[in-house]
Amino acid sequence: MKTIVLFLFIFVAIACKASTVVYVCNNGTTNKYHLKPNCRGLSRCHFKVVKMTLEKAKASQKTLCRHELPKQQKQQAPSKKKHKT
Numbered sequence: 001m002k003t004i005v006l007f008l009f010i011f012v013a014i015a016c017k018a019s020t021v022v023y024v025c026n027n028g029t030t031n032k033y034h035l036k037p038n039c040r041g042l043s044r045c046h047f048k049v050v051k052m053t054l055e056k057a058k059a060s061q062k063t064l065c066r067h068e069l070p071k072q073q074k075q076q077a078p079s080k081k082k083h084k085t
């Protein structure tokens, strides 16, 4: 029974943390948001940098800037070793 209470507590904690602030260049055309205000992509912004919640950014079809994307693990097939001839 305690497990359920704990689970509920964690859920609430996550729900409260949902309002992550992101940074968007207010040039009117960007569709990227940034997690860090000092991001490389954002430093190129010559307009005002606006703060908004992650939810709002996502709601306006914005995606995470490519500099801050988690490194994707390329699941490439093991490279074929050259046959020794």
Ligand SMILES: [Zn+2]
Residues within 6 Å of the ligand: 033, 034, 035, 036, 039, 040, 041, 042, 065, 066, 067, 068
């Ligand atoms: Zn960025």
